[in-house]
Amino acid sequence: MGISTIIGIAVAAIGIIGGFIIEGGAIMSLFNIPGFMIVVVGTMGATMTAFPLSQTLGIPGSFIRAMTGGSGAEPREMAPSLVDMADKARREGLLSLEEEAQKVEEPFARKGLMLMIDGTDPEALQSILEIDMEQEAARLKEKSEIWKTGSGFSPTLGVLGAVMGLITVLSGLGGDVAALGHGIAVAFVATFYGVGLANVLLLPIHMKLNAIAAEEQQVREMILEGTLSIQAGDNPRIVREKLQGYLAPGNRLPDDEEDDGGAEAAAA
Amino acid sequence: MGISTIIGIAVAAIGIIGGFIIEGGAIMSLFNIPGFMIVVVGTMGATMTAFPLSQTLGIPGSFIRAMTGGSGAEPREMAPSLVDMADKARREGLLSLEEEAQKVEEPFARKGLMLMIDGTDPEALQSILEIDMEQEAARLKEKSEIWKTGSGFSPTLGVLGAVMGLITVLSGLGGDVAALGHGIAVAFVATFYGVGLANVLLLPIHMKLNAIAAEEQQVREMILEGTLSIQAGDNPRIVREKLQGYLAPGNRLPDDEEDDGGAEAAAA
Amino acid sequence: MGISTIIGIAVAAIGIIGGFIIEGGAIMSLFNIPGFMIVVVGTMGATMTAFPLSQTLGIPGSFIRAMTGGSGAEPREMAPSLVDMADKARREGLLSLEEEAQKVEEPFARKGLMLMIDGTDPEALQSILEIDMEQEAARLKEKSEIWKTGSGFSPTLGVLGAVMGLITVLSGLGGDVAALGHGIAVAFVATFYGVGLANVLLLPIHMKLNAIAAEEQQVREMILEGTLSIQAGDNPRIVREKLQGYLAPGNRLPDDEEDDGGAEAAAA
Amino acid sequence: MGISTIIGIAVAAIGIIGGFIIEGGAIMSLFNIPGFMIVVVGTMGATMTAFPLSQTLGIPGSFIRAMTGGSGAEPREMAPSLVDMADKARREGLLSLEEEAQKVEEPFARKGLMLMIDGTDPEALQSILEIDMEQEAARLKEKSEIWKTGSGFSPTLGVLGAVMGLITVLSGLGGDVAALGHGIAVAFVATFYGVGLANVLLLPIHMKLNAIAAEEQQVREMILEGTLSIQAGDNPRIVREKLQGYLAPGNRLPDDEEDDGGAEAAAA
C-alpha cells in the first residue's frame, strides 16, 4: 500500500512541475521564503493550536504509516485460519485451539481467541472486543483528522499570503507596470504553496490514512464475527459463509472442499 | 443504464465545445500541454496517493461499469419468481425449491436460497446475507469514491495551473498588452481542464456508479426480505405485499390473480 | 402548494430582470447563444450522465409535481377519520371497517386498512407498510436529487463558460479596450446563466420537491401509527392523542367531545 | 434570549456601517435600488419557490420568535417541581397529582402528567409524548430552515447582481476610466447586499431559532424522562439524579435536603 503513496506524490509532482517547465516557467520563481513562511509555518501553527500536543507529536508516525501501509493482517489469510479453528473447536473443543491462538500474530485476533479459550462469557467477550475496535477506530480517525485540518488551513493561508503580498505591492503602486507584475507574481506563489501543499500532500495522506484504517477495521470486524461464531459453536460452513462476505468476489475461499457433506452439516 | 452515460457525456461535450465554436473561439486555443500535465497528471497523482493501489487499478473496471450499467437483476423480474417460490415452498416444502434455486442467475439470491434449502438456521442465514450485503455496499462505495476524490482535486489543480501560468506571465510583464492577454488566456486553459474534467467526467461517473450500486442494493434488500419471508413460511400474499413496496408504483405486480382467496389466506 | 412555486419563480424573475432594467441594462445583452449552450446543454449532459435514463425521463413529471403540489391527503382530514375508525373497531370489531376502508382515497391508508381487515398478522402488517414507506421515500428522494445535481453543475459550468469566453477574448487582446470590455461582458453572461438557473429554478424546485415529499411522508407515518394502533385495539382516546402530535398546534382536533368519559376510558 | 438578538444585529450594523464611514465612504453609495431588487426580491422569490406557502407565511412569526426568545419553561424551574411530584406520587399515589398537574403551564408537561394521571398505559404514554416531541422538533426545524435557505440564496444573488452590473458596465466600456470605476462600484453594492443580508440577518436568525428550539427540546426531554420516571414509581432521589443531568453544573439542585435518608431510600 505504501508504494502507491510514494508513486502518487511523485506523479503529481512531475505533472505539476513538469507542466510548469514546459510552459517556460523558471523554477526559481516558485521559491519564495516569505510565502513559504506564511503558508507552511502558518499552517503548522494553526494545526498545532487545533490539536492536543500528543496529536501533533504523532504526525511523523502517521506520515510513515501512510508511506509504508498498515501492518494489519490480510483478510484473505485470516479467513481460512478462522474456519479451520471453527472446525477444530467443533471436533475437539475450544481448549484445543490454545496452541494455534498463541501463534496468531494479529494482536486483536490473539486477544479475542485467548479470552474465548479462557472461557470468557460470550457477552463479555463481545463487549471487550467491540470496545477495543471502537476505541482503536476513534484513535485512528483522530490521527488522520489532523492532516485534513492542515489541508483546510493551507489553501486559506495561501490566499492570506497572496492578499498580504498584494497589500505590499499595491501600497507602493507607481507607474512601473513591470514591477507591479513581478510583485503580483510573487504574491501568487503563496497561493501556489497553499493549494499545492493541501492537494498533493496533506489531503491525499489524510485519505490514505483513512483507507488503511478502513482495511484494518474490516479485518477486525471479520475477526470479531469469526471469534463469536466459533465460540457459539457454529457449523464451520456457516462460519465460512459469514467470512466470505468480507472478501472481495475475486478473492473468495474455494467452494469445493466441503461441498459434499455441507448441505447436511449446515442444518445443525 | 449505460446508454445514458455515453449520451450524457456527448451532450455535455457538444454543448460546451459547440458553444465555444459558435462564440468564435479557436479550438486549438483549448489545447495546451502544460495545462494538461498540471491538471490531468496532477489529479492522477494526488488521487493515486489518496487510495490503495488496488483501488487505483480498479478505475478502468468501474469506468466500464459506468458505461455499461450494472449486471444486477431487475426487481420487476425477481419479485414474481420469489412469490412463486413462496407459494411452492408452502405447498411442497422448502426442499422442493432446490431445482429452481440452482437456476437463479443472481448470485446473492442463489446463495440465499441454497443456504435456506440446506436448512441453515434463520438467524445465521440473515446474518450471512446481511454481512454479504453490507460488505458489498462498502466495496462499491469505495470504488465510486475514488472518482469523487478525483473530481475534488481536478478543479483545484486547475486553479493551481492558472496561478502557475499567471506567475510566469506576470514575472515577465512588460509593456506588451497583447502578450499579456495571450499569456493569461493560456493560464486559464488549466482552469478549463480542471473544471471540465471534474464536471463532465469525474463527478457524473461517480454519481452514476452510486446510482447503479443503489439499484443493485435495493434488489439485494428485496431478495433478503423475500428469502427470510419464504423461510419463515409466510403466506405468499404477505410475501407479495412486502415485495410490492420495492417496485415503483407504475411497475407493480398485478393484484388480480389471488384476490379471491386472498383475504382468508392472509389471515394465517 | 403549487401556487407558491409559480409565484416564487415570478417574484425572483421580476426582481432580477427588473433590477437589471432599472440599472439601465439592455435586456438583449443577457441573450447569448454560446453561453446558453455551454451552461444549459452542458448541465443537461452532465446531469444525464450522472443518473440512469429512467431518472432523466422523470424530470418533466417532477417539474409538474413541483408546480402543482403533491396529491397526498391532508393530515387534518386523515386524523379524525382514523380516530372514528378506532372507535368503531373497538365497538363493532375490525371487520366492520371494510366499507369505510374501501372508500379511503389515500392508497397507502387503503392498503394498510385492507390488510388489517383481512386479518394480516400485526408484525407482517407493520413490515409491509414500513417497506412501502421507506421505498417510496427513497424513490422521491432520487427524483428530487437530480435537480440538486443539476443545480451543482450549473454555476460551475457558468464559470467554465466565462473562462472559455475569456480565453477567446484575451487570446486576441489588442489595444482596443472597448472590444475587450464587450468580450468580457459576453463571457460573464455564461456566469449569469449558470448562477441564475441554479438559484431561481433548479435548487428551489429541488427543495420544493423535498418539502412535498416530507409532507406526504409525515401523513404516511401518521397513517402507519394510526393503523397499528387501531389493530392493537387501542382506546380511541389514545389513538387521538398519538395523532394529535402530527398536527401543528393551531390545527389540532378539538379536545371537548370525549373529555367526560376520557379519563376512565384511557385507563384500559 | 431576545435581547441578544437585537443587540447582536445592532453591534454588527454599527461595526460595518461605522467602519465604512470612518473609512471615508459615502453612506449614499451603499443605496442602490437595482441591487436591492436583484438581491432582496430575488432571494425572496427563490426562497418562496423552495417552500410551501404555509412556511413563507410563517416568516414574520419566526422573526418575532427570534427577537423575543422562546416561551418554553426553564429547566431549572421545571426540575424541582417534577421531583416534588415524584415524592408526592410515591407517598399519596398518582391521582394525588391531579390538582398540581392542571396548574402546570408548559403544555407538553401538562399533557404528559394528565395522561399519566388518567392511567394511560406507560408504553402508550411514552409513544404519545415521543411523537409529540419529534413532530414538534420537525416543525421547528422547518421554520428555521427557511432562513438558512434564504441565507444560501442571498450571497449568490449578490454575485449575480454584480455580474449583471459588470455586464452593463463593460458592454459600454470606452476610454472613461472614472465612469468604469463608478460602474464597478455600483455593481459591487449588490455583493454588499447579498453578503450582508445573509451574514447579519438571515444566518444569525436561523441559528438563533435553532438555539431556541434546542433549549425547548431539552426541557421536553427532561419532562419526558421525569414523567416516565414518576409513572414507574421511581424513588424521588433517582428522579432528581436523572433530572440533574439536564441542568448545567452551576445550576444544579442542592444536594443537602435529602442526603441523610437518601442512601437507604435509593436502594428501593
Add this chain to the structure above:
Amino acid sequence: MGISTIIGIAVAAIGIIGGFIIEGGAIMSLFNIPGFMIVVVGTMGATMTAFPLSQTLGIPGSFIRAMTGGSGAEPREMAPSLVDMADKARREGLLSLEEEAQKVEEPFARKGLMLMIDGTDPEALQSILEIDMEQEAARLKEKSEIWKTGSGFSPTLGVLGAVMGLITVLSGLGGDVAALGHGIAVAFVATFYGVGLANVLLLPIHMKLNAIAAEEQQVREMILEGTLSIQAGDNPRIVREKLQGYLAPGNRLPDDEEDDGGAEAAAA
C-alpha cells in the same frame, strides 16, 4: 494541553507576520481601523445574534479552557483504580468501596460510584449516568460551536469589508493609479483580518475545545463501562480487559500481575 494552544498561535503569528516583514511589507500597513471594525465588531455582532446571551457570556471561559486544557482525569490513572475497586468489590462487597469512592476527584466517577454503593438499581444507574454524559456532551458542543460560527462569519465579513472598501475607492476613481493601488491595498486589509482571525484564532480554538471535550467524554465512557461492570460483579480481569480498550496501545496496563490465575478466574 494548554501549552500547544499558546505555542500554536505563536508559531502561526510568527510565520505570517515574519513572512510579511521579510517580504518587505510595512507592519503599519496591516493596521486599519475601519477594516477592524467591519470584521471584528461585525463578527462579534453576527455571532451574538446567532446565540443566546448565556453562550456569548461563556466565551471568555471557553477561551481560558482552550488555553489551559480540560480539568478531566487521565484515563491511564482512572483505569487501574477502577480495576482495583472491581477486585475489592468482588472480595468484600460493594459497600467496602465507600471510603475509596469518596476520595475520587472526578465528579462523574464519584457520582456513579456513590450511587452504586447506595444500592441504586443497575438500570437506573446506567440511565442517570448516560443522561449526565449526553447532556454534558451537548453543553460542551454548544460552547465550542460558537467559535466555529464566528470562524464562518469572519472571512465573509472580510470579503464584505473589501467590497465596501472597493466601492469607496472605485467611486472616486480618477487617473491617479497610485491612489487606486493604495485604496485597494487598504480594502484588502479587511480580507486579511477576516481570514486571519478565522484561521489563526477562531477555528483552531473551536477544534481544540472539541478535542478537550472528546478526551473528557472518552474518560466518562470508560468510567461508565467500569462502574456498570463493577456493579454487575464482573471478574476484575474482564473489567481490566474492557478498560484496556480505552487506553492507547503504548499506554496499556501491564499484563503480568494476574496472568497466573487469570485464565481460570475469567471463566466465572
